[in-house]
Amino acid sequence: MTPTPPTTISRWTDADRTGDLAGMRACLAADARLNSPLTDGFSFHGAEEVMAVFAAAFELLDDIVIHRLTGSDDDWVLCGTNRLGAQNLEEIQWLRLDEEGLIAEITLFIRPMPAAGGARGVGGGAAVGVDRAGRREVPHAAAALIP
Numbered sequence: 001m002t003p004t005p006p007t008t009i010s011r012w013t014d015a016d017r018t019g020d021l022a023g024m025r026a027c028l029a030a031d032a033r034l035n036s037p038l039t040d041g042f043s044f045h046g047a048e049e050v051m052a053v054f055a056a057a058f059e060l061l062d063d064i065v066i067h068r069l070t071g072s073d074d075d076w077v078l079c080g081t082n083r084l085g086a087q088n089l090e091e092i093q094w095l096r097l098d099e100e101g102l103i104a105e106i107t108l109f110i111r112p113m114p115a116a117g118g119a120r121g122v123g124g125g126a127a128v129g130v131d132r133a134g135r136r137e138v139p140h141a142a143a144a145l146i147p
Contacts, residue, residue: 005069008101009076016078016093017066019058025051029102037108050106060084071095087112 005013008027015023028047036042044050058064061082068079074097082089090111098104 003070003072005071005076006097006101008097008103009069009071009095012095012103013066013069013078016080017064019064021051021055021058024054027103029098029100029104032103033105035105035107037110061089074098 012024012027014020015027025047028050030047031045032047032050034044034050034053036044044053061084063083064080065082066078066080068077070077070079076095076097078091078093078095080091080093082091092109094105094107094109095103096105
C-alpha cells in the first residue's frame, strides 16, 4: 500500500515532474538545505540557492520521470530517472519536512557514479565562483550537482 504523502510532498513531486520552479520554491522552508550527491562537504543553503541548483539542472536534464514516492511522517523519498545528453541517470531525493510542513532538507543521490563523478572536474566544490560581494555564484556551484 502506497502511503498518502503530505500536501507539500505532493506539490513538490508534481512541480518536479513538470519543471515548475515556482511550485517547487513554494514547498521549501526559507532556510532549506540541499546536500550534494558528490561530497559530504558541499551543500547549498537557503531556498534561493537550492532553487538556483534546480533551475540549472532543468536546463540540462531531459525526460524527467518520477517513478516512486514513499515515506512517512517527515521523511519522504522520490525515485526517478532523467537524461543528460545520451546518459541515462537515476536519482533519489530524500526530503525532510520541518515542523511547518515545508521541505527543510534535500539529500540527492545520483547514479551511475561515473556520470556524477565527472561533474567534480567541471564544477566541484573547488570550482565554486565568488562574486564581488563575496557570495557564492550559485549557477557555477550548481554544476557540482549535475552529472
